[in-house]
Amino acid sequence: MPASSTSHVTGEQGLQRGLGTAGALGANIIDMVGVGPFLTLPLIVAAMGGPQAMLGWLLGAVLSLLDGCTWSELGTAYPEAGGSYAYLQRTFPAPWERMASFLYAWQLLFSAPLSIASGCIGFAQYSSWFFPGRSHTFLTGIAMLVCVLCTVLLLQPVQRIGEATRLLGGAVLFILLTVIAVGFAHFSPALAFSFPSGAFHVDGAFLLGLGSGLLISAYDYWGYYNVCFLGAEVRDPSRTIPRAVLGSIAIVGTLYLLMNTAVLGVLPWQTLARENAASRQYSIAVFAQTAFADRTWSHAAGSVAVLLIALTALASVYALLLGYSRIPFAAAQDGNFPAVFAQLHPRHHVPTVSLLTLCGVTLLCCLFRLQEVIASLVVVRIVFQFLLQGVAVMLPRHRAARRAAGVFRMPLYPLPTLLAMTGFVYILLSRPRLLLELRPVLFVLLSGLLVYGVRTLRERRSI
Numbered sequence: 001m002p003a004s005s006t007s008h009v010t011g012e013q014g015l016q017r018g019l020g021t022a023g024a025l026g027a028n029i030i031d032m033v034g035v036g037p038f039l040t041l042p043l044i045v046a047a048m049g050g051p052q053a054m055l056g057w058l059l060g061a062v063l064s065l066l067d068g069c070t071w072s073e074l075g076t077a078y079p080e081a082g083g084s085y086a087y088l089q090r091t092f093p094a095p096w097e098r099m100a101s102f103l104y105a106w107q108l109l110f111s112a113p114l115s116i117a118s119g120c121i122g123f124a125q126y127s128s129w130f131f132p133g134r135s136h137t138f139l140t141g142i143a144m145l146v147c148v149l150c151t152v153l154l155l156q157p158v159q160r161i162g163e164a165t166r167l168l169g170g171a172v173l174f175i176l177l178t179v180i181a182v183g184f185a186h187f188s189p190a191l192a193f194s195f196p197s198g199a200f201h202v203d204g205a206f207l208l209g210l211g212s213g214l215l216i217s218a219y220d221y222w223g224y225y226n227v228c229f230l231g232a233e234v235r236d237p238s239r240t241i242p243r244a245v246l247g248s249i250a251i252v253g254t255l256y257l258l259m260n261t262a263v264l265g266v267l268p269w270q271t272l273a274r275e276n277a278a279s280r281q282y283s284i285a286v287f288a289q290t291a292f293a294d295r296t297w298s299h300a301a302g303s304v305a306v307l308l309i310a311l312t313a314l315a316s317v318y319a320l321l322l323g324y325s326r327i328p329f330a331a332a333q334d335g336n337f338p339a340v341f342a343q344l345h346p347r348h349h350v351p352t353v354s355l356l357t358l359c360g361v362t363l364l365c366c367l368f369r370l371q372e373v374i375a376s377l378v379v380v381r382i383v384f385q386f387l388l389q390g391v392a393v394m395l396p397r398h399r400a401a402r403r404a405a406g407v408f409r410m411p412l413y414p415l416p417t418l419l420a421m422t423g424f425v426y427i428l429l430s431r432p433r434l435l436l437e438l439r440p441v442l443f444v445l446l447s448g449l450l451v452y453g454v455r456t457l458r459e460r461r462s463i
Contacts, residue, residue: 026169028248031223031319047212060217061253069410079237082330106448112324117365123313183262192265211430229323238406
């Protein structure tokens, strides 16, 4: 459905178009940043073996911009709740469109809670700075509490949610800028650019390291499409969605590169890459302590850094629950998911059942470890979302829809999509344990096909 038909869609779905460009940009930024870069900076440095980790951040931004063109085009052509679900439903040919969109919504019940849980676990991991020696069970409880708190905060009108995303987005930008400012105030070029011998020698080890680095940076950039899940609640989608998607990538990509350089100019990369060290778990707190090592309040600086990172984690969980809760709702509205997920809050018009369900599954995902959560999330999401959506934007049904007024048209169509898909496949093929990591994909696929098949048979018998 082209952008010109947005009022009809909004009326059917019962959602209100109250989210402007600032709120949409804020929702994307807090979804993208969250706690990810602060936790994964040591991981990408270790994966790439030195300061050349900056290449991972740079290529991750390029990959995100290429894929952002796909999201912007689909988001303005079909500005509906659910994002990818709606895109697959509108673009795949009959009878495959219903199955493809169902499988996407089905996998979301697994992948979205993994994404949300990563923010909750990150919050708990950093908060352990104040609770040294506490058990894993205690920290898991903190992670679960964060999820419940954000769910409660989202049970309010979308206008207030937009205000909250602007405030949280501003706070996240302030935290990133503070880290960058502190880093460059104590910057050592000799540390930041101490590349090891053969750092850029392209061989098998380099390509595998780059693939691992891209997986991590892709995870850190994800969220630039969050506004697309809120398509039915966005004002002037033809302008707001591309600005929020591409603008958030440009802003966050620049900040990531600056932050990476600033931190490596204070902390030696060997310290960040060292296993089982405090610099791995509390990288930004150790960075703050090191920057102010000559001050009596250096430990207090580390504690303030922990509080700021915890705030970004809280903001990311808030944004993720906000965006993903609209997808089961959209599938239920379409009759392609249990009808109970279509229920809205009687006063605030938010998808209550969908929101509470994702909260419940996320609580279970909080039991896993962060690296396991990230690896499973990225592999499942690439297969069921990014590659499927890349196919969708090149199908004949969409090629007809993209000619409508108000639709963003990617330059050099469909080259950006093809390049993005190539990048995602490269990430998969560079995984040394790909066969093991594909097991969740196989489980989601088989279970989804089973549920879809059983439901289809029941529908045919009832006719």
